[in-house]
Amino acid sequence: MSHDDFKFEPVRGLPEALPEGEHILWQGSPSVLRLARDAMKLNWVIAYFVLLTVWRVGVSSTFVPMDQALAHGVPFVVIGALCCLLILGLATMQARSAVYTLTNKRVAMRIGAALTMTLNLPYTQIGNAGLDLKRSGHGTLAFELIGDVRFSYLMTWPHARPWVFAKTQPAFRSIAEAEKVADIFAAAAEARVSVPQVQQQAPSAVAAE
Incomplete structure (x- = not known):
């Protein structure tokens, strides 16, 4: 009998259904072999x-x-x-449990083999993104966060930019067609950030003005 540890997810890789007006642009997971080589230094x-x-x-x-x-x-x-074999087993567990998602409003990452968690990163909280592209076309897309948003490096590893500890940068690690994914992210982030944000003032503030 088949068993799915994530069958409670209303949408694959997300803890809840997408709200109205939000849709998925791309979903993917790390390549097992590339994750073992890039994050766990299998070649070394x-x-x-x-x-x-x-x-x-x-x-x-x-x-x-x-x-x-x-x-x-x-x-x-x-x-x-x-x-x-131990490294490949660990990479397999990490890759199969991870789902990276780009929507028109945010970056979402369901990560963790033993302790699963989902990171939701609205485009308005991402200041920059860096792409480490390999010759195979695989690569790592890391997100530099702005403001007070912080994550633990140990909790997000290996789904984080390597050797950046001061302010952890969550990352899509070892994904295929990384340049294409980066283009999708750039277009979606630019479109989302350029949308005017309307803030409702409290009645007392309006009266005072």
Whole structure:
């Protein structure tokens, strides 16, 4: 029997139905392999264990036959493989539980493998956005917030711009067609921010004027 941990969501990736006048422009999730490589440094882990294995075999070959020296490198290969599988498992959980959403009014991020939460970022609270584009077309779109809006880096990782701790920047990590998504965001944010905001004054203030 199938089971959906998010079946209570009225709209995929959102905790409640969209209000009148709001509609989804784009939805997506991180690429598992790209998330493992970009956020969890899978390539660096592989390179570390390869160098460690080569070093161990090279040292052993100076005082034992080569077949025995190769056997000395096997434990490092096994440990490295287990570490890589652990990273891929973590990346899979994070990617499959994350849903990024762009609407005509806000950025929404449902994130968290163990503790799920949804971040709602109105375009009026986003001061800037930065795109880190890879040659594959994947990339990370990070949102620089204005005002007093703050999020914990640990709570949002890996869905945050790396190495920015002072004021965490939530991010769409390792998404496909990142440049296209950035264009959709830019157009929607510009349209939303350019809409005049009408504020209703209290009756007492109007009377005083």
